[in-house]
Amino acid sequence: GAGVSQSPRYKVAKRGQDVALRCDPISGHVSLFWYQQALGQGPEFLTYFQNEAQLDKSGLPSDRFFAERPEGSVSTLKIQRTQQEDSAVYLCASSWSSGGGLETQYFGPGTRLLVL
Amino acid sequence: KQEVTQIPAALSVPEGENLVLNCSFTDSAIYNLQWFRQDPGKGLTSLLLIQSSQREQTSGRLNASLDKSSGRSTLYIAASQPGDSATYLCAVRANDYKLSFGAGTTVTVRA
Numbered sequence: 001g002a003g004v005s006q007s008p009r010y011k012v013a014k015r016g017q018d019v020a021l022r023c024d025p026i027s028g029h030v031s032l033f034w035y036q037q038a039l040g041q042g043p044e045f046l047t048y049f050q051n052e053a054q055l056d057k058s059g060l061p062s063d064r065f066f067a068e069r070p071e072g073s074v075s076t077l078k079i080q081r082t083q084q085e086d087s088a089v090y091l092c093a094s095s096w097s098s099g100g101g102l103e104t105q106y107f108g109p110g111t112r113l114l115v116l
Numbered sequence: 117k118q119e120v121t122q123i124p125a126a127l128s129v130p131e132g133e134n135l136v137l138n139c140s141f142t143d144s145a146i147y148n149l150q151w152f153r154q155d156p157g158k159g160l161t162s163l164l165l166i167q168s169s170q171r172e173q174t175s176g177r178l179n180a181s182l183d184k185s186s187g188r189s190t191l192y193i194a195a196s197q198p199g200d201s202a203t204y205l206c207a208v209r210a211n212d213y214k215l216s217f218g219a220g221t222t223v224t225v226r227a
């Protein structure tokens with residue numbers, strides 16, 4: 001596709017439910033990133049993939065958060081036993097190379113998660 | 117940990133005025149700095165990327181400066197238009213891939 005796409009765009013979950021958020025990066029992009037953006041704040045780094053390898057998951061807030069990219073393209077961010085503090089916009093970004101400092105990251109529209 | 121601060125948090129100006137948005141960061145060891153625009157319900161759109169070796173970048177009505185030693189960047193938007201209304205985010209890259217963002221400046225341009 002022309003850009004990064006994410007689904008669903010909106011998700012309402014009851015506290016304790018599991019959710020799965022999908023990201024389709026730009027075709028051919030090697031690097032994929034997940035960010036969490038709380039209301040009124042800037043995005044915070046969650047995790048980074050280079051192809052199918054998860055090279056950095058230091059930003060995942062707890063072991064309830066899990067991300068995968070099994071074939072090096074589509075990625076899924078899973079949140080188990082959701083809590084109200086998980087309510088945020090989850091942004092996915094991709095870039096064409098292996099994370100060098102010269103190129104920009106292209107962001108998707110985000111998934112807005114509301115946990116009741 | 118890199119801390120990025122944006123001032124002011126919100127700005128409202130009449131159409132035609134120039135906009136000045138400020139960004140400061142605590143660790144000057146950066147690869148580059150980017151300015152993004154975020155519209156409600158949409159993702160981030162990259163506006164300008166300044167490499168650490170550069171002092172400024174320009175694109176149309178937008179100009180961004182970088183003073184790495186003092187940990188500051190400024191985004192200037194000339195002759196503002198209502199379509200410039202959005203949240204502007206500053207992000208610094210301190211290693212190969214992580215972006216550290218400020219909280220943003222929300223701009224309203226009144227017609």
